[in-house]
Amino acid sequence: MLKIGLYGINGHQIHQELVDHPLAELAAIASFPREKLPDALRDNDRIRKYATLEELLADDSIDAVCLCSPRRADQTKDTIRALEAGKHVYAEKPCALNEADINAIIDAAARTGRVFHEMAGTAFGQPYYAIREIVRSGILGEIVQIITEKSYPYYPDRAQDEALDGGLICQNGIHALRFIEHAAGTPIQSIQAVETGFGNPVANGGLQMAGSMIATLANGGVATVSCNYLNQPGSGVWGEESLKILGTKGYVESSSGGQQTRLVIGDQDLGPLDNEQASADWLTIVFKNFLGLAEMPFSLAEELSPTRWAIRAKLSTEK
Numbered sequence: 001m002l003k004i005g006l007y008g009i010n011g012h013q014i015h016q017e018l019v020d021h022p023l024a025e026l027a028a029i030a031s032f033p034r035e036k037l038p039d040a041l042r043d044n045d046r047i048r049k050y051a052t053l054e055e056l057l058a059d060d061s062i063d064a065v066c067l068c069s070p071r072r073a074d075q076t077k078d079t080i081r082a083l084e085a086g087k088h089v090y091a092e093k094p095c096a097l098n099e100a101d102i103n104a105i106i107d108a109a110a111r112t113g114r115v116f117h118e119m120a121g122t123a124f125g126q127p128y129y130a131i132r133e134i135v136r137s138g139i140l141g142e143i144v145q146i147i148t149e150k151s152y153p154y155y156p157d158r159a160q161d162e163a164l165d166g167g168l169i170c171q172n173g174i175h176a177l178r179f180i181e182h183a184a185g186t187p188i189q190s191i192q193a194v195e196t197g198f199g200n201p202v203a204n205g206g207l208q209m210a211g212s213m214i215a216t217l218a219n220g221g222v223a224t225v226s227c228n229y230l231n232q233p234g235s236g237v238w239g240e241e242s243l244k245i246l247g248t249k250g251y252v253e254s255s256s257g258g259q260q261t262r263l264v265i266g267d268q269d270l271g272p273l274d275n276e277q278a279s280a281d282w283l284t285i286v287f288k289n290f291l292g293l294a295e296m297p298f299s300l301a302e303e304l305s306p307t308r309w310a311i312r313a314k315l316s317t318e319k
Contacts, residue, residue: 011092121282140247173227
């Protein structure tokens with residue numbers, strides 16, 4: 001049973017998933033308010049509370065640390081400190097804000113013998129896992145074009161400083177890049193992006209509200225990405241997202257945050273996907289990998305590739 005420490009709550013922290021998880025239990029928290037814990041864990045006196053990450057890392061009973069660092073720009077440093085303290089690390093995306101830091105994380109994991117993973121499970125929930133399996137089956141033929149959008153809502157506490165959460169492309173658009181590489185299985189070869197702060201209600205704020213990316217794929221195909229903070233409550237979903245993968249023999253698509261799907265092969269409209277089939281639980285896969293019980297579905301380089309391309313896309317907007 002893995003003993004997990006949580007640091008920070010700036011992102012998708014995993015406290016809810018640690019209620020009765022078969023492979024892991026919550027052992028300690030730092031920079032994490034106890035009142036944010038689920039009811040089943042809040043009054044558990046065995047869960048130790050530390051004031052700092054350093055104190056958490058000094059706890060020899062902790063096997064792995066989940067990082068949602070207060071500033072995403074500091075998360076690489078936090079990751080390396082945790083790895084060097086002998087902990088496995090599971091980190092909120094983007095795990096780093098530049099490629100040198102990605103390389104430093106990979107090097108630290110190799111040097112310390114500890115395991116690092118990013119919260120990179122976008123393609124492993126439904127309907128994207130079903131889409132991934134459809135692509136892998138080959139029935140779409142050669143993948144020629146991918147069209148995808150990721151839209152989150154704006155709210156007053158959205159970070160105006162990209163150092164806090166990574167910014168539009170690296171915090172939001174990264175999901176769409178994972179659709180391309182992890183769901184469609186098509187590595188990106190080049191990327192260009194534009195973005196705008198137009199529509200930001202904060203005068204002189206640093207939040208980019210919308211962006212577009214265009215990519216070439218290693219197989220000769222192309223992809224386009226839209227990402228924005230313009231989703232509205234009336235959509236009925238927090239993340240309004242769409243994905244269409246077009247091949248030489250057919251296409252598969254998902255819209256309305258995965259609520260509507262369709263598969264067309266040649267002259268056959270096969271209708272909605274079977275989203276009831278078992279999907280892969282990314283967190284459980286990660287825990288099994290920490291324990292040496294399972295291999296990951298792709299290499300660490302492939303896992304972090306969408307993060308690299310998000311960073312490169314962001315850099316292209318500054319040229």
